[in-house]
Amino acid sequence: MIFMPLWQRLLVVAAIVGALVLAAPNLFYDRVERANDARAQIAAGITSPELEAEAALWPAWLPSGLVNLGLDLRGGAHLLAEVQVEDVYESRMDALWPEVRDALAAERETVGFVTREQIVPTELSVRISEPSGVPRAVEIVRGLARPVPTLTGGGAPDIEVTADGTLLTVRLSEAERAATDDRTVRQALEIIRRRIDEVGTREPTIVRQGADRILVQVPGVGSAQEVKDLIGTTAQLTFHPVIQRTTDPAADPGPGGMLVPALDEPGVFYALDRTPVVTGEQLVDAQPSFDQNGRPAVNFRFNPQGARAFGEYTAQNIGEPFAIVLDNEVISAPVIQSAIPGGSGIITGNFTVESSTDLAVLLRAGALPAGLTFLEERTVGPELGQDSIEAGRTAALIGLAVVVAYIIASYGLFGVMASAALAINITLLVAALSVIGATLTLPGLAGIVLTIGMAVDANVLVFERIREELRRGAGPARAIDLGYQKAMSAIVDANITTLITAGVLFFLGAGPVRGFAVTLGLGIVTSVFTALFVTRLMVSVWFNSRRPKTVVV
Template identity: 70%
Template sequence: MLQIPSWKRILILAVCLFGIVSAAPNLFYGRVEAHNDAIAAAEKAGFETEAQAAARAAWPDWLPSGLVNLGLDLRGGAHLLAEVQLADVYKARMDALWPELRKALADERATVGAVRRAPSDPGVLRVQIGEPAAMTRALEIAASLATPVVSLTGIGQNDLAISAEGDQIVVTLSEAEKLATDNRTMQQSLEIIRRRVDEVGTREPTIQRQGSDRILIQVPGIGSAEELKALIGTTAQLGFHPVIARGSATGTVPGIGQVIYPSVEEKGLNYTLDAVPVVTGEELTDARPDFDQNGRPAVSFRFNPAGARKFGDYTAANIGQLFAIVLDAEVISAPVIQSHIPGGSGIITGNFTVESSTNLAVLLRAGALPAKMTFLEERTIGPELGQDSIDAGSVAALVGMAAVVFFMIASYGLFGVFATVALGINMALIFGVLSAIGGTLTLPGIAGIVLTIGMAVDANVLVFERIREELRTARGPARAIELGYQKAMSAIVDANITTFITATILFLAGSGPVRGFAVTLTVGIITSVFTAIYVTRLMLVFWFERRRPKTITV
């Protein structure tokens, strides 16, 4: 007999209600999106404007507000392919090694003689010693600065390759260290880009590594590729450098280990600085917009313990000296060190506006990119093109659904109507689940939904055909329906498990659009099995209990 316990009926109806209610906000997408954005902006700023309050009031707070995020091809946005200049990191490592090697060699000046840095290619450190006969000892000193490579593939190898050419020590990174450095640099770049993009509140960006030195960046909803480049392309490399000299002369060639940067505050003024900063932006733990003692916009900062110690030691030993604050190869401020600055906190002043100080704080807080990036490919996908994709996908889904509905009703009559109602609930469940998990819908994802529409009634077809077969054996209608579901179950489970495995492989092995297709297909498989086995059967039970037919026609 057809028997479904009351608790199971309530549970099935509750799941259907959840899907419909969770999917409903997508019918009012613009209003709900403005509501969510207003809440997020108010929480981030700590206060709510009148416009945000109006946007928030446009959708009741007590209703669900989860939405299906639209991918780049549906919403429009920016696409960038960036190449990370890994050679910059090699050069920075050699520049940072020079003071340490110079000090180590200077401790044995009586043996190796005078020491100076010789001109070399980027990524190569050449050190000339005064006593070539002591080259063996000099190489031993240089080798003592090497450390083991921190990677699984570099076990047992050192990070420095050291050799001698005449009276010069030649130091480069070993191949194992270069590989480990490349991986660290790419991972750090990915994380910093992700944090910068997240700071502006975009939804579901795609940020992933491609090849050995490239990063794919796709951000839906952003205005243009230029806007995205301005956000992530700014290096925000902050450094605190000792000042060697200052002047307005142009064309001056810096000495070895020195750089010349222009002043932002005073046009035509240049500073000659030590190339190696005392403290860098990587040692910052916090940066936020602030105001100086005169009420002008500024940026306050705080170092980690290591940075605070170096900052405090340097200021204590150089009272009365100029100390340049450098941002992206420009001196934004060069104050005189008035006193020892302990604690590792301070403030950056300059010609800031409130907006520019906020932007600078965001960039510093997200971290400095470890290397510059060259943009090889950039595209802006307008919202009109995204809307065209949505319209085309909607037409395809509606045509597919209309064809399925016509076939089911024409083939199975009233039972086909039950299957059609279950199909509508299935669509609501798909969008409800995607909204609840914050899933992203792409054009291939719409294709997955269209495919699900066809697959969703497949289980019903199996059940209805089995019921037909049971009716031919002159069994009663109740028993025929019961056996129809029992005997079709194995075929339904088998077909959907194999499809589920395929979708899982697509998700794990694919990326971008392929994953979007796999996600919607997987959710569709689960919801279609649920609606075919439970929802359609529950409607049949309600109908049968109400009508009590002596015979049925499928």
């Protein structure tokens, strides 16, 4: 009699039943997906009879996890963007100018008058009026340098200062440029991820490629332009003092100023102080709302540092205009009526409900630190994705049919049991992918097809060991027990090496390679489980009920 402990039998049955329940939602993919989307919107506070009806398409008490389909299976957008890291150099120089100006002004007797000249945007050019004060001026500005953080502590200074006559040129050092480039791309990557996650897209792929490029793949969207509209806006929000309002596009804003067009007033320009009072980086929240006249607007709130600066400036400049600038366009220039000490305010303009909501999303996600240039963009149509699914399904069915035919022809009844275990193996694999929310791509489908071929390897080892024991004269029950016992070490050793390979692919690979590694790794685990426990349970039930005198394997 083949012995298999009761707890093992119960565990195997529970695993099979659980896998069937967890994998079942994938048989009703569209219905479950629509119900999940509706429930997510309801949980976010959006409700309507239509959403309630969508949420009811799938019972809430049933599992609703799905295997997410990747870009190549359901269609979507593929974008490759290059981060314009040089933009950050210019903003760094603009931010450094007040500090340089104040430090030099403190020793005006030595360096004379200090003015800024616009020569190279990525450099800060400062002219002093006293030639004899150049060495001292260089010393003062160099004293403002900070060490570039490294793994071993402070490193080289972050700025370099040179002098040509009375003109001082300040630029970022090579070490600081490298560190700034890395930070900029990392920040852009995170902000793109936040923006895409805000609108509820399914399982986007957002990864860094090379030094300054970001790959974005978003399944399920209609076109690449939709994604570009969402992530391509820098949404750099700043608040500037207004010098003057003019209709002259060639007006001189003066030293330290900049000329910015008005968004909703064609032909109108604002001369603004280049240094902002507060920026969007100090925002902690932004929500769509309505102004006192019922028109769409955006409420915002600053962090303590921004609230303090905002409150102090508004208290000192009551009656003066204050420009709100979004991506180098003045969207509003209200007159300060009173001090605003709480750090909260409202952005008004020619908004629609949709545009105010989009702006709030962009501001909450944060400003992109630099502009993006889209080097590659393409849209994968849903029809192509469906063709990929059909091709993958056909390959899996053909592979399954060939494997089943071979195993039954080779091992008879035991081959039938192995084929049934193979179906359970695929169910276990789909259930595992659903639970972890994995994204299935074409390479992932290839991993599943490979798993079908590999799944019978362990059974072949077991059945061949049983044949050997029968040839040695062992009885049927003894041969089966010894076959499973002696094959276990070989099965584990053979699959451990493949599992290690899958792990290396997962941790060192990216995108589709990781998808292949996930399905391959999970397939190995489920294959070993079905070979050592599921088929053994089937053989045990059959043998103990029939008590055959001989066994043909």
